[in-house]
Amino acid sequence: MKNFQFKILNCDKKTKARTGIFKTPHGIINTPVYMPVGTKGAVKTVSPEELNDLGAEIILANTYHLYLRPGEKIIKSFGGLQKWTNWKKPMLTDSGGFQVFSLAQEKGFTKKNLKTLVKIKEDGVEFKSHLDGSTHFFTPEKVIKIQTDLGADIIMAFDECAPVHASKKYIKEAMERTHRWAERCKKEHQKIQKKRKIKQALFPIIQGGIFDDLRTQSAKFIVDLNLPGIAIGGLSVGESKEKLYHILDIINPYLPKDKPRYLMGVGSPEDILEAVSYGIDMFDCVMATRNARHGSFWTLNGRSHLANTAFKNDGNPLMKGCGCYTCKNYSAGYVRHLFIEQEMLGLRLLTIHNVHFLVDLMKQIRENIKEGSFIQFKNRFINKFKNEKK
Amino acid sequence: MKNFQFKILNCDKKTKARTGIFKTPHGIINTPVYMPVGTKGAVKTVSPEELNDLGAEIILANTYHLYLRPGEKIIKSFGGLQKWTNWKKPMLTDSGGFQVFSLAQEKGFTKKNLKTLVKIKEDGVEFKSHLDGSTHFFTPEKVIKIQTDLGADIIMAFDECAPVHASKKYIKEAMERTHRWAERCKKEHQKIQKKRKIKQALFPIIQGGIFDDLRTQSAKFIVDLNLPGIAIGGLSVGESKEKLYHILDIINPYLPKDKPRYLMGVGSPEDILEAVSYGIDMFDCVMATRNARHGSFWTLNGRSHLANTAFKNDGNPLMKGCGCYTCKNYSAGYVRHLFIEQEMLGLRLLTIHNVHFLVDLMKQIRENIKEGSFIQFKNRFINKFKNEKK
Numbered sequence: 001m002k003n004f005q006f007k008i009l010n011c012d013k014k015t016k017a018r019t020g021i022f023k024t025p026h027g028i029i030n031t032p033v034y035m036p037v038g039t040k041g042a043v044k045t046v047s048p049e050e051l052n053d054l055g056a057e058i059i060l061a062n063t064y065h066l067y068l069r070p071g072e073k074i075i076k077s078f079g080g081l082q083k084w085t086n087w088k089k090p091m092l093t094d095s096g097g098f099q100v101f102s103l104a105q106e107k108g109f110t111k112k113n114l115k116t117l118v119k120i121k122e123d124g125v126e127f128k129s130h131l132d133g134s135t136h137f138f139t140p141e142k143v144i145k146i147q148t149d150l151g152a153d154i155i156m157a158f159d160e161c162a163p164v165h166a167s168k169k170y171i172k173e174a175m176e177r178t179h180r181w182a183e184r185c186k187k188e189h190q191k192i193q194k195k196r197k198i199k200q201a202l203f204p205i206i207q208g209g210i211f212d213d214l215r216t217q218s219a220k221f222i223v224d225l226n227l228p229g230i231a232i233g234g235l236s237v238g239e240s241k242e243k244l245y246h247i248l249d250i251i252n253p254y255l256p257k258d259k260p261r262y263l264m265g266v267g268s269p270e271d272i273l274e275a276v277s278y279g280i281d282m283f284d285c286v287m288a289t290r291n292a293r294h295g296s297f298w299t300l301n302g303r304s305h306l307a308n309t310a311f312k313n314d315g316n317p318l319m320k321g322c323g324c325y326t327c328k329n330y331s332a333g334y335v336r337h338l339f340i341e342q343e344m345l346g347l348r349l350l351t352i353h354n355v356h357f358l359v360d361l362m363k364q365i366r367e368n369i370k371e372g373s374f375i376q377f378k379n380r381f382i383n384k385f386k387n388e389k390k
Numbered sequence: 391m392k393n394f395q396f397k398i399l400n401c402d403k404k405t406k407a408r409t410g411i412f413k414t415p416h417g418i419i420n421t422p423v424y425m426p427v428g429t430k431g432a433v434k435t436v437s438p439e440e441l442n443d444l445g446a447e448i449i450l451a452n453t454y455h456l457y458l459r460p461g462e463k464i465i466k467s468f469g470g471l472q473k474w475t476n477w478k479k480p481m482l483t484d485s486g487g488f489q490v491f492s493l494a495q496e497k498g499f500t501k502k503n504l505k506t507l508v509k510i511k512e513d514g515v516e517f518k519s520h521l522d523g524s525t526h527f528f529t530p531e532k533v534i535k536i537q538t539d540l541g542a543d544i545i546m547a548f549d550e551c552a553p554v555h556a557s558k559k560y561i562k563e564a565m566e567r568t569h570r571w572a573e574r575c576k577k578e579h580q581k582i583q584k585k586r587k588i589k590q591a592l593f594p595i596i597q598g599g600i601f602d603d604l605r606t607q608s609a610k611f612i613v614d615l616n617l618p619g620i621a622i623g624g625l626s627v628g629e630s631k632e633k634l635y636h637i638l639d640i641i642n643p644y645l646p647k648d649k650p651r652y653l654m655g656v657g658s659p660e661d662i663l664e665a666v667s668y669g670i671d672m673f674d675c676v677m678a679t680r681n682a683r684h685g686s687f688w689t690l691n692g693r694s695h696l697a698n699t700a701f702k703n704d705g706n707p708l709m710k711g712c713g714c715y716t717c718k719n720y721s722a723g724y725v726r727h728l729f730i731e732q733e734m735l736g737l738r739l740l741t742i743h744n745v746h747f748l749v750d751l752m753k754q755i756r757e758n759i760k761e762g763s764f765i766q767f768k769n770r771f772i773n774k775f776k777n778e779k780k
Contacts, residue, residue, distance in 0.1 A: 041727065045734045070702060070727050078705060078723060086719045312460065315468060329476045333468060337431065337460045344435045344734045 001028075004201040004228035006260050012374045016252055016279035019366045022229075022260050024090040024153035025199055026082060027057070031260055031281035032365055034272065034358040035060045035092060037289060040069075041085050044289045045348040046355070048087040054324060054356040055363065058090040058153075060284045063146055064099035068129050068136075072149035080151025080198070092154040092284075095143050095185075097205075098233070098264070100127045101161045120160065122177070140184040148192050148200065156231060157185040157204040164209065164238040171209035178207045179221045186225055203229040203262060210243045212250050219254040230255055231262040232280075241271065248278035255279070269298065269361055269385060273378045276365055288358050292350035295339045298357045302385050306350070311336040324356035325349075391418075394591040394618040396650050402764045406642055406669035409756045412619075412650050414480040414543035415589055416472060417447070421650055421671035422755055424662065424748040425450045425482060427679060430459075431475050434679045435738040436745070438477040444714060444746040445753065448480040448543075450674045453536055454489035458519050458526075462539035470541025470588070482544040482674075485533050485575075487595075488623070488654070490517045491551045510550065512567070530574035538582050538590065546621060547575040547594040554599065554628040561599035568597045569611045576615055593619040593652060600633045602640050609644040620645055621652040622670075631661065638668035645669070659688065659751055659775060663768045666755055678748050682740035685729045688747045692775050696740070701726040714746035715739075 001007065001023045010019045022029045036043045036051060039062045043051055051059065061081060066072060078084040081091050100118060119126035124139030140158040147155035158181050162174035182204040189202045204222045208214030222230060232251070235244050248263070255261055262282035263275050272283050291297065295306040299319040317327035318335060326335065326349040338346025361381075368377035391397065391413045400409045412419045426433045426441060429452045433441055441449065451471060456462060468474040471481050490508060509516035514529030530548040537545035548571050552564035572594040579592045594612045598604030612620060622641070625634050638653070645651055652672035653665050662673050681687065685696040689709040707717035708725060716725065716739040728736025751771075758767035 040731045040733060041724070042733045042735045045738075047735060047738075069731065070723075074703060074723065077703060078721060084721070084724050086724075313464060313467060331468060331474070333460075333464065334431070334474050334476075341430045341459065343430060343432045344737065345432045345437060347734065348435075348437075348738075 003199050006031075006228070006258055008257065010370045012277075012369050013372065014375045015277035015378075017276045017365070017369050017374050018257075018279060018281070019369045020260065020281060022281075024058075024201070026088065026090040026153050029057045029090055029282075030362075030366060032272075032276050032362055033057055033282050034362045035282065035284040036355050036359075037062075037284055037286045038085070038087075039286075040065050041075075041081065043351075043355070044293065045344065045351045048085065050325070050352055051087070051355070052089070054352060055359040056089075056355065058092060059087060060092045060094065061085075061150070061152065062096070062099060063093050063143065063150065063156075064096035066093075066150060067096065067146050068131055072146045076149035076151065080149075082151070090154070091152040093147050093150050093152040093156065094264070095147070095156040095158045095205075096138060097143075097156075097159040098161050100125055100138060101163075102237075103127075103130050120177075122180075124158075125160075140181040141188040144185050144188040144192065144202070148189075148196070151198060152200065154201050154203060154229065155189075157182045157202060159205040159207055159233055161207070161234050161237070162209060164234075166209070168209070168211055168214070171207075171211065172214055175207045175209075175214055175218050178205065179218070182222065182225060186227065201228040203227060203231045205231040205233040205264070206251065207234045209234060210239050210247065212247075215247050215251050216254060219251040223254055223256060229260045229262060229282075231264055233264045235263065236266045236271070241274075244271070245274050245278065248275055248280065252279055269358065270382050272358070272361065273365070273382060276369075277374070277378060283362075285358075288354035289351050292354045293347050295350065297350055297353050300381070300384055306332070306336045306339045318350075318353050319357075322353065322356070323360070324353050326353040326356075393589050396421075396618070396648055398647065400760045402667075402759050403762065404765045405667035405768075407666045407755070407759050407764050408647075408669060408671070409759045410650065410671060412671075414448075414591070416478065416480040416543050419447045419480055419672075420752075420756060422662075422666045422752055423447055423672055424752045425672065425674040426745050426749075427452075427674055427676045428475070428477075429676075430455050431465075431471065433741075433745070434683065435734065435741045438475065440715070440738075440742055441477070441745070442479070444742060445749040446479075446745065448482060449477060450482045450484065451475075451540070451542065452486070452489060453483050453533065453540065453546075454486035456483075456540060457486065457536050458521055462536045466539040466541070470539075472541070480544070481542040483537050483540050483542040483546065484654070485537070485546040485548045485595075486528060487515075487533075487546075487549040488551050490515055490528060491553075492627075493517075493520050510567075512570075514548075514571075515550075530571040531578040534575050534578040534582065534592070538579075538586070541588060542590065544591050544593060544619065545579075547572045547592060549595040549597055549623055551624050551627070552597070552599060554624075556599070558599070558601055558604070561597075561601065562604055565597045565599075565604055565608050568595065569608070572612065572615060576617065591618040593617060593621045595621040595623040595654070596641065597624045599624060600629050600637065602637075605637050605641050606644060609641040613644055613646060619650045619652060619672075621654055623654045625653065626656045626661070631664075634661070635664050635668065638665055638670065642669055659748065660772050662748070662751065663755070663772060666759075667764070667768060673752075675748075678744035679741050682744045683737050685740065687740055687743050690771070690774055696722070696726045696729045708740075708743050709747075712743065712746070713750070714743050716743040716746075 008020045143158040159178040160174040208218040260281040263280045314332040368374045533548040549568040550564040598608040650671040653670045704722040758764045
């Protein structure tokens with residue numbers, strides 16, 4: 001199998017769900033796949049061995065953060081991300097586009113003053129570091145160069161992630177800029193790839209907000225770039241779940257079957273199940289790791305919180321029947337004690353459980369697609385999982 | 391071999407150093423031994439498997455902290471400390487005496503106002519919780535009962551750890567109270583042990599500050615209690631290193647050869663080497679774990695700090711030739727990055743290295759005592775380690 005070849009193994013008959021394998025220089029990924037997020041070059045609290053043991057096949061790192069600290073040149077000098085972090089399997093880096101824009105949005109800037117904080121030009125984006133306020137300029141070409149130095153197997157095109165409540169006019173402009181930037185990313189990437197032994201796959205990103213016509217227009221454009229994968233960005237950023245699923249539905253006919261589709265930043269167990277039914281193959285989300293650090297964890301009955309005093313005397317594992325290291329070795333009572341005391345081991349045990357929960361969910365999704373029982377599995381899971389709190 | 395039997399294997403000819411084995415219900419400890427500190431029922435940042443892999447044979451937990459949260463009855467309901475924490479090897483609990491007094495001292499209270507914050511009576515000590523200010527009363531009997539519920543293999547007598555700069559008169563009073571409390575602890579312990587299947591060894595504690603006559607008086611008294619081990623408390627609390635070594639020297643003749651001697655709260659690599667030469671068998675110290683959380687680590691050349699920018703590009707391990715998980719798998723440059731970003735994985739990798747450093751030092755000490763080369767090893771190590779900063 002060639003690098004960056006995607007092979008579909010099973011297709012569900014009642015939905016658009018499918019299973020497949022995607023080949024990368026660091027190994028094969030089984031899809032649908034959940035990618036734990038290692039923002040700064042480490043999935044928070046856990047080691048590469050723990051990630052491997054719980055079944056993770058690919059992890060994500062953030063271009064924006066690693067560019068600022070320690071700098072991509074340092075990581076390159078160590079032989080790239082995998083050698084630096086000791087994670088030996090596939091990796092993906094995002095383009096930093098989302099962070100550049102979202103860090104401004106988090107501060108409550110509107111479209112108008114966003115332009116003064118994050119200066120968007122045709123050539124690229126000027127932004128200020130959240131660490132020290134220093135000014136930086138990202139162009140599509142620069143972002144590709146940084147990701148080349150970082151050396152992940154899959155790299156992302158530089159896109160503009162417009163605020164969800166911006167006008168249609170603005171979202172159209174941002175989308176068209178994203179398209180021009182995607183072309184420039186492709187050109188720069190091809191130029192660099194000719195000179196390099198290490199191969200990387202570039203995924204361009206569909207934008208277009210919550211507008212059917214923009215999304216289909218963007219899907220067509222991005223698909224025409226004919227790169228090894230297709231990403232869908234700018235969703236799960238504040239729009240309703242119905243809108244999210246609707247967009248996945250309307251762009252589906254334009255997506256080639258033989259390429260993996262990556263829905264960026266999604267999501268919760270139910271969102272993943274829904275998106276799989278619309279033919280999505282790849283997911284990333286900080287929920288598993290972030291929730292853990294706040295003491296919350298998933299079971300088949302939804303989300304629970306360790307602050308609940310009911311867990312104080314609980315000799316059962318966090319989730320009965322769970323095969324993760326935490327549930328096989330520790331009681332909910334002990335994990336609660338560690339969380340209450342803010343012992344790092346507690347946050348780590350919760351992270352292991354939550355990441356395992358999603359990795360195991362993907363495994364069950366793949367098995368049920370293969371067995372032709374995906375829709376039943378999905379409905380049964382979501383029905384039981386009704387307690388999930390947002 | 392019977393529980394709590396201590397068997398000397400090798401004696402050094404030039405110093406009082408010796409190697410031995412101490413049998414407990416959860417296994418054998420090879421002495422001299424370093425015990426990592428798991429204050430609240432977990433050695434900060436690391437798992438029981440990691441501790442086991444790096445060679446730890448016994449860990450310590452704190453009665454004071456576990457009594458306050460989650461409470462000894464909860465730990466008892468889980469089957470005791472080992473079942474609760476999933477650490478399957480020997481454990482030791484301190485008596486809480488040191489915490490009760492040191493928490494007041496940390497706040498800068500003198501002997502006079504110490505009495506108002508921590509009310510010392512013949513029956514026991516009234517103190518306020520550092521968590522919520524609630525009032526509690528520890529008696530020797532209560533402390534033994536709590537430690538029975540916690541269920542460690544080795545438990546400690548309740549002692550008064552007087553401030554190092556208190557008058558000789560006060561230190562004598564505190565020592566005599568400690569002796570009376572040790573007798574009460576022994577009595578309560580014997581009463582409980584008759585009724586229980588699970589066996590625990592009680593170690594009484596020698597006090598007496600930095601005064602030769604008080605220390606020898608205390609040594610004689612504590613030895614006469616004829617319990618399975620002897621602890622030395624109230625040292626490494628502000629006195630000079632020379633005083634510490636001197637006290638170890640003068641009490642040595644009074645200590646029976648066939649019982650393990652535990653020097654509480656010591657120490658640094660050099661202090662451990664010196665104390666071993668005076669016949670000490672057991673050590674505990676938070677330095678390895680605490681230093682790690684502050685970014686500092688030991689090598690054979692002394693102490694280094696990861697904040698040093700020289701480590702930024704360093705592709706070498708923290709210490710060349712080190713066999714710990716961290717050094718075998720990560721560069722100093724990557725561990726530095728994790729520390730700078732305050733990623734928990736970084737604090738964990740540093741903890742593993744530091745704890746392994748002391749565990750491995752003890753192993754080398756034992757080997758060199760066996761081979762008759764302890765004094766050469768000690769001098770060579772200390773000479774090289776001169777960079778150590780306090």
